[in-house]
Amino acid sequence: MSAHALFLLLDLVGTFAFAISGAVAAKQRNLDLFGVLAIAFVVACGGGIVRDVCVGAIPPAGLSNWRYLTTSVGAALMVIVAYPQVTKLRHSVLFFDAIGLGLFAVSGAQKALTYGHNAEAAVLLGVVTAVGGGTLRDILLARVPVILQREIYASAALLGSTLMVACEHFGVARPWTPWVATLACVGLRLASLRLRWHLPRFANRNPEA
């Protein structure tokens, strides 16, 4: 299997995992069939669509490449017909979601570099690719995005995209650099889940201010 095919496969694995987390959240909010499909698609492809609009990749791949839509719809239907089983796989979902996070952060940063943008834009767009879908999900479900509140999630994406962009920027990128950056992101995310790491919050002594 070529590296390209492997990367596409893993990208679709990430899409699938993200779509499942979206469909589960939509079903728990009692949305209808269209709502479940729409939220699954938004979580899986929303971050990439925002990135593509910002880098000038028109039309966004999430809208024009049938693989992403099909994968999202498949994941959503699986959640609908096999909800009890999917919720038992909760830990697997978190695992694949972490893989999706790492792959999206690195591939998003790479795409921004491919389109000729600078290091800062690439790092930020890698993070947007990775966490944009989940943020849109929470906006549509009218709640404060989880990634702003707790857990090492966006920070892990930031680590992955920064590693990738730094290696490219300083000319030390090798064919396996994307994999190392992805692994760093996935590893940090999984370690933080297992060890319950959190970013600091700041006690609010003056809530009326």
Place this chain on the structure above:
Amino acid sequence: MSAHALFLLLDLVGTFAFAISGAVAAKQRNLDLFGVLAIAFVVACGGGIVRDVCVGAIPPAGLSNWRYLTTSVGAALMVIVAYPQVTKLRHSVLFFDAIGLGLFAVSGAQKALTYGHNAEAAVLLGVVTAVGGGTLRDILLARVPVILQREIYASAALLGSTLMVACEHFGVARPWTPWVATLACVGLRLASLRLRWHLPRFANRNPEA
């Protein structure tokens, strides 16, 4: 009256109906004058603006064509000065809203095809054009978008844009194809309103999962 002028007229009818539904919702939430105008404009033009950004039609027509802004502002002012009368026309508003839905779904899909995008992108962008404004309205009002929760609404838009794109894709489009696709969408929407059709929801036996 030429077909082009008729289409523009109907497009503005849809804009007007969408703006009225937005202004009514904003007024019910006790927003101020700017809030009512802004929500009316967002509902009427938000979907088209997102579509234009995604197809590369810069600047978006909703921002640069004075007809859309003027129509939205006119509808909002009408709601402000004649609110009791407008709410009595509730059924008319739903009727025009359905027409707007069908026209936006079909014209959105056509615009994406005109800009050279593929069938999948055209179908999805037709739906975005039709339901994007209402989704943005609900996001701004901090509630879960109605279209994700109940009623045949986005599904009707999907029917209209799919019919339009399929006819183009298989080379059987005729000058009257857009009208048939629009009618199919409007008919499904009105029938679902009258007959209280809904998409299935999925009983949630495990809300904590």
Place this chain on the structure above:
Amino acid sequence: MSAHALFLLLDLVGTFAFAISGAVAAKQRNLDLFGVLAIAFVVACGGGIVRDVCVGAIPPAGLSNWRYLTTSVGAALMVIVAYPQVTKLRHSVLFFDAIGLGLFAVSGAQKALTYGHNAEAAVLLGVVTAVGGGTLRDILLARVPVILQREIYASAALLGSTLMVACEHFGVARPWTPWVATLACVGLRLASLRLRWHLPRFANRNPEA
């Protein structure tokens, strides 16, 4: 100091003030470190990023110009380490926020004109630049945007961008036109704060309608 350097300096002052207001709101909602940084950045740069996407300035300056990110992060860190002092400077924050509003409204309108768009698009994009970040902040915090509910805020931005665009449109723009337009916006905003001016709301006698 050249006019260009002065304008950039004031633009960064506006960015700084907007970032502070975002970080304060995020801290009050008990977001974590990433959440505070992200909301500060979104408030400071979100409006400009939406404007750049709509005018076709790819990639958006907010993503690719390090000054904006650095200024936002600096402001957020200042809020974190010196929150009690910052809240005491509440009136200063409102003052700088008003300056940011005026500068963003005028510079946003100018950028749209520079990219060859028409007067209507320029006026609307000036307002989007000025109020977009605050709107995104409120969307992310799952509340109805403040600017839709009360106070002369978007209206002041509308005054500034309209003045700027009208002078350009009618060929009477002078080198000091941007400053006059900015001052008009800032002046209206500060006067409305001091004199408690509001836009009218419309009593809702029929909330169920």
